[in-house]
Amino acid sequence: xxxxxxxxxxxxxxxxxxxxxxxxxxxxxxxxxxxxxxxxxxxxxxxxxxxxxxxxxxxxxxxxxxxxxxxxxxxxxxxxxxxxxxxxxxxxxxxxxxxxxxxxxxxxxxxxxxxxxxxxxxxxxxxxxxxxxxxxxxxxxxxxxxxxxxxxxxxxxxxxxxxxxxxxxxxxxxxxxxxxxxxxxxxxxxxxxxxxxxxxxxxxxxxxxxxxxxxxxxxxxxxxxxxxxxxxxxxxxxxxxxxxxxxxxxxxxxxxxxxxxxxxxxxxxxxxxxxxxxxxxxxxxxxxxxxxxxxxxxxxxxxxxxxxxxxxxxxxxxxxxxxxxxxxxxxxxxxxxxxxxxxxxxxxxxxxxxxxxxxxxxxxxxxxxxxxxxxxxxxxxxxxxxxxxxxxxxxxxxxxxxxxxxxxxxxxxxxxxxxxxxxxxxxxxxxxxxxxxxxxxxxxxxxxxxxxxxxxxxxxxxxxxxxxxxxxxxxxxxxx
Amino acid sequence: xxxxxxxxxxxxxxxxxxxxxxxxxxxxxxxxxxxxxxxxxxxxxxxxxxxxxxxxxxxxxxxxxxxxxxxxxxxxxxxxxxxxxxxxxxxxxxxxxxxxxxxxxxxxxxxxxxxxxxxxxxxxxxxxxxxxxxxxxxxxxxxxxxxxxxxxxxxxxxxxxxxxxxxxxxxxxxxxxxxxxxxxxxxxxxxxxxxxxxxxxxxxxxxxxxxxxxxxxxxxxxxxxxxxxxxxxxxxxxxxxxxxxxxxxxxxxxxxxxxxxxxxxxxxxxxxxxxxxxxxxxxxxxxxxxxxxxxxxxxxxxxxxxxxxxxxxxxxxxxxxxxxxxxxxxxxxxx
Numbered sequence: 001x002x003x004x005x006x007x008x009x010x011x012x013x014x015x016x017x018x019x020x021x022x023x024x025x026x027x028x029x030x031x032x033x034x035x036x037x038x039x040x041x042x043x044x045x046x047x048x049x050x051x052x053x054x055x056x057x058x059x060x061x062x063x064x065x066x067x068x069x070x071x072x073x074x075x076x077x078x079x080x081x082x083x084x085x086x087x088x089x090x091x092x093x094x095x096x097x098x099x100x101x102x103x104x105x106x107x108x109x110x111x112x113x114x115x116x117x118x119x120x121x122x123x124x125x126x127x128x129x130x131x132x133x134x135x136x137x138x139x140x141x142x143x144x145x146x147x148x149x150x151x152x153x154x155x156x157x158x159x160x161x162x163x164x165x166x167x168x169x170x171x172x173x174x175x176x177x178x179x180x181x182x183x184x185x186x187x188x189x190x191x192x193x194x195x196x197x198x199x200x201x202x203x204x205x206x207x208x209x210x211x212x213x214x215x216x217x218x219x220x221x222x223x224x225x226x227x228x229x230x231x232x233x234x235x236x237x238x239x240x241x242x243x244x245x246x247x248x249x250x251x252x253x254x255x256x257x258x259x260x261x262x263x264x265x266x267x268x269x270x271x272x273x274x275x276x277x278x279x280x281x282x283x284x285x286x287x288x289x290x291x292x293x294x295x296x297x298x299x300x301x302x303x304x305x306x307x308x309x310x311x312x313x314x315x316x317x318x319x320x321x322x323x324x325x326x327x328x329x330x331x332x333x334x335x336x337x338x339x340x341x342x343x344x345x346x347x348x349x350x351x352x353x354x355x356x357x358x359x360x361x362x363x364x365x366x367x368x369x370x371x372x373x374x375x376x377x378x379x380x381x382x383x384x385x386x387x388x389x390x391x392x393x394x395x396x397x398x399x400x401x402x403x404x405x406x407x408x409x410x411x412x413x414x415x416x417x418x419x420x421x422x423x424x425x426x427x428x429x430x431x432x433x434x435x436x437x438x439x440x441x442x443x444x445x446x447x448x449x450x451x452x453x454x455x456x457x458x459x460x461x462x463x464x465x466x467x468x469x470x471x472x473x474x475x476x477x478x479x480x
Numbered sequence: 481x482x483x484x485x486x487x488x489x490x491x492x493x494x495x496x497x498x499x500x501x502x503x504x505x506x507x508x509x510x511x512x513x514x515x516x517x518x519x520x521x522x523x524x525x526x527x528x529x530x531x532x533x534x535x536x537x538x539x540x541x542x543x544x545x546x547x548x549x550x551x552x553x554x555x556x557x558x559x560x561x562x563x564x565x566x567x568x569x570x571x572x573x574x575x576x577x578x579x580x581x582x583x584x585x586x587x588x589x590x591x592x593x594x595x596x597x598x599x600x601x602x603x604x605x606x607x608x609x610x611x612x613x614x615x616x617x618x619x620x621x622x623x624x625x626x627x628x629x630x631x632x633x634x635x636x637x638x639x640x641x642x643x644x645x646x647x648x649x650x651x652x653x654x655x656x657x658x659x660x661x662x663x664x665x666x667x668x669x670x671x672x673x674x675x676x677x678x679x680x681x682x683x684x685x686x687x688x689x690x691x692x693x694x695x696x697x698x699x700x701x702x703x704x705x706x707x708x709x710x711x712x713x714x715x716x717x718x719x720x721x722x723x724x725x726x727x728x729x730x731x732x733x734x735x736x737x738x739x740x741x742x743x744x745x746x747x748x749x750x751x752x753x754x755x756x757x758x759x760x761x762x763x764x765x766x767x768x769x770x771x772x773x774x775x776x777x778x779x780x781x782x783x784x785x786x787x788x789x790x791x792x793x794x795x796x797x798x799x800x801x802x803x804x805x806x807x808x809x810x811x812x813x814x815x
Contacts, residue, residue: 166650226642
């Protein structure tokens with residue numbers, strides 16, 4: 001067969017390539033510089049301050065925030081929506097690209113899946129933080145009623161968190177097996193134990209490959225509807241009310257599109273940082289950034305469309321309360337945020353990707369930063385402006401987050417970074433087996449080492465990783 | 481001629497006397513008060529249709545064409561008024577039949593009152609109908625469209641399917657571990673598959689828990705279909721079928737009892753102050769408290785006339801100075 005001969009010809013190159021990849025992947029686990037500890041310490045201080053500020057809130061109640069009866073959701077709920085939003089990075093990149101067999105995804109899936117799991121944990125924490133009586137959290141299960149959209153959210157996020165942990169874990173098992181074998185005498189007892197346990201006796205026996213393939217196939221198919229449902233349900237918390245600005249059927253689309261948009265942006269940022277620190281230039285190439293940049297631009301265009309659709313239909317037949325909502329958003333209190341969101345966050349990435357000079361990694365990173373800031377501001381003004389519209393003829397309330405709120409919000413961002421920082425030291429952040437398999441196929445087909453998205457024979461397969469004599473190719477069989 | 485005249489005169493006298501006598505005899509009968517007697521069940525259940533018969537008579541003679549009403553005493557927020565449950569007109573036997581559906585869980589002081597056509601006051605007939613404890617909640621949610629097969633069961637099925645697949649994937653991970661254990665592996669520690677078993681059981685556990693929360697949710701709180709689960713509060717149920725007379729606050733006389741605090745209480749409700757400032761002036765979500773921060777009458781009056789912040793101003797055509805003084809007295813008294 002062509003493939004067999006191809007593999008034979010490139011065997012030496014392949015082995016070298018793979019050893020280099022393994023060395024690069026295990027490097028964060030083996031080498032820890034003082035800069036890492038400085039960064040870790042910095043994050044711990046910020047998270048610690050957040051915990052300290054939260055202890056004040058725990059003692060005194062929500063009076064330490066600026067949330068009151070009229071504007072009862074603020075920075076915390078904005079952060080919740082934002083973090084649940086960026087959790088969509090993992091789903092999109094990993095599941096959609098895996099199902100559509102876009103092979104260029106291989107080096108970025110693992111990072112994306114970690115972002116999903118970590119941001120879900122941080123996002124869910126903000127719901128607890130927003131509670132005035134966190135001791136009553138179990139009443140959700142004791143007295144919860146399914147007529148309430150809040151309960152739908154509890155359901156959707158629990159499902160998504162469970163599913164995305166499994167979806168993160170399953171494709172990582174072969175790489176954990178690799179780490180178990182390669183790092184046995186190089187890391188401490190705790191991590192050795194962790195690899196032994198998590199690797200599930202993996203050494204690529206045919207039944208193992210088959211079962212793992214089935215698990216991954218089930219999860220990649222099911223996680224897409226779950227992910228879409230999660231952010232739709234988050235939007236329903238708002239749009240299931242009759243408030244001006246929230247009472248719209250387009251919120252589900254706006255939130256899901258915005259979630260993927262900010263998720264891709266966050267993925268770009270995390271990838272750029274890891275690439276720089278651990279010198280993964282060979283694997284995370286300019287092309288990956290550009291593809292993600294194009295995705296960003298495409299979603300920016302879609303967001304512009306959704307926004308025009310929303311504000312034109314609402315604004316054309318404007319109602320009494322809607323007028324107030326429009327004025328505060330377009331020309332008054334929130335105009336700066338809103339127009340930054342439209343111009344900087346939605347149009348900006350498109351412009352950056354259109355101009356050849358900015359069509360670089362740096363340009364994509366700038367676009368990602370703009371998008372993340374803009375999407376956070378969007379979450380914030382959706383939450384606050386909706387509550388600010390008076391339901392009775394009273395003065396519109398004002399809301400400005402207090403120091404406690406800012407501290408906890410920043411601590412949330414730091415916790416997100418902290419969890420990723422710790423994960424980098426323990427888990428394989430590059431999907432070695434998927435990348436190896438991809439590279440092998442390129443060589444077999446007589447192409448360069450660089451995979452191209454347009455040629456793919458479409459087979460879903462799992463490469464073995466433990467024997468060190470070069471990868472075996474085992475077709476998954478049955479599940480694809 | 482004279483004799484004949486005398487005879488006529490005597491006849492007139494006799495007739496006059498007779499008429500006078502008849503008038504004297506019959507006068508007490510006309511003035512006699514209408515009596516009301518009532519036949520009603522002693523005890524009824526909530527939801528039951530109750531028939532109340534009233535018999536009206538005057539001096540043993542049935543009163544036909546009289547209008548009567550069945551009322552009971554309802555109270556809310558310290559205000560109390562009679563609520564009319566049914567009206568009827570008496571037939572030739574003097575009987576008026578009134579039916580109502582028992583909705584309140586307590587009938588305070590029922591009465592059958594005479595409404596007309598006579599304007600003479602008639603003493604109402606006072607009686608009680610006891611209400612059995614418990615009973616069925618009568619509120620039925622009538623909004624919404626029932627679509628066949630699209631209901632809670634479908635949602636449970638969808639959730640159960642999703643969680644079944646998640647658990648299935650986790651079970652496959654258990655099988656990955658088992659398959660590895662059965663092979664001769666030099667490095668892998670045998671039997672280390674508990675993490676996947678943990679994952680699988682956590683998924684199954686969460687799945688079952690979620691479905692349980694869903695299934696038991698309707699009975700966990702405020703179930704309107706199960707009276708044992710529903711904590712009934714004394715609520716007066718009123719709708720279009722039962723004309724609500726109200727507390728009579730529009731009637732000028734309720735605020736002219738002579739007691740300014742009593743009058744102020746009625747006026748405080750009449751002008752809707754309670755809607756924002758709470759039913760005792762203690763303050764609520766919209767209006768601030770009127771108890772502690774109540775200044776002089778002058779400043780109070782100025783505020784009411786102008787309407788500070790979001791509050792509407794009340795001109796003197798709406799609230800006279802005199803009535804405002806009464807409201808002020810009521811609030812000064814502690815609300």
